[in-house]
Amino acid sequence: MLSSDFSRIAETLDMLNKSEADWIHCDVMDGRFVPNITFGMPVVAAMKKHTTKPLDVHLMIVEPEKYIADFAKAGADWLTVHLEASTHLHRTIQQIHQHQMKAGVSLNPHTGVMQLEDCIEELDLVLIMSVNPGFGGQRFIENTYSKIATLKELILRRNSKALIEIDGGVDLHNHKRLVEAGADVLVAGNTVFSAKNPVEAIYHLKHLTQNITA
Numbered sequence: 176m177l178s179s180d181f182s183r184i185a186e187t188l189d190m191l192n193k194s195e196a197d198w199i200h201c202d203v204m205d206g207r208f209v210p211n212i213t214f215g216m217p218v219v220a221a222m223k224k225h226t227t228k229p230l231d232v233h234l235m236i237v238e239p240e241k242y243i244a245d246f247a248k249a250g251a252d253w254l255t256v257h258l259e260a261s262t263h264l265h266r267t268i269q270q271i272h273q274h275q276m277k278a279g280v281s282l283n284p285h286t287g288v289m290q291l292e293d294c295i296e297e298l299d300l301v302l303i304m305s306v307n308p309g310f311g312g313q314r315f316i317e318n319t320y321s322k323i324a325t326l327k328e329l330i331l332r333r334n335s336k337a338l339i340e341i342d343g344g345v346d347l348h349n350h351k352r353l354v355e356a357g358a359d360v361l362v363a364g365n366t367v368f369s370a371k372n373p374v375e376a377i378y379h380l381k382h383l384t385q386n387i388t389a
């Protein structure tokens with residue numbers, strides 16, 4: 176949603192409801208963990224009213240544990256916190272589950288996958304940042320592919336059910352390679368909202384085909 180027109184949230188969600196998108200990804204930024212500020216609980220709650228799809232809320236905020244109940248109330252179905260922002264990550268994951276949400280942990284580009292070794296069984300999702308978080312429309316970091324492979328190996332070895340989500344610079348050129356590397360969920364902002372036909376862009380992302388008409 177970060178790349179969408181915020182003055183037309185309801186229209187955008189109507190379009191997404193009719194598309195093959197599985198989830199709605201909401202980037203919450205606080206101006207502290209990342210330089211940018213986006214939106215918080217009231218906007219997430221407003222989105223919830225207009226969507227038929229699960230809300231995938233990505234908290235790029237310090238002290239995310241303070242806001243778990245608020246985001247549950249706002250309607251988040253998946254709640255992802257940053258490892259770098261969580262001092263007591265294991266407890267935070269438990270709190271997310273206590274509020275009946277799926278729990279995700281996100282890793283910045285500099286954070287190694289093996290830092291999740293002692294909590295991977297507890298996780299429903301691991302979000303790998305494939306750009307430095309803070310703004311939409313950034314260039315994809317190539318090291319992401321080897322990170323996915325390391326994470327996939329860890330997930331299989333520990334018998335974890337965690338999905339691998341990739342966020343940042345996902346487009347119609349790298350989508351297939353990301354899924355082949357082991358990604359389960361692709362977040363797309365600009366690729367969808369800069370397209371002439373966003374529904375068609377989502378179709379191509381989903382089916383791992385390229386938009387030959389664009």
Ligand code: ZN
Pocket residue numbers: 200201202233342362
């Ligand atoms: Zn995100």
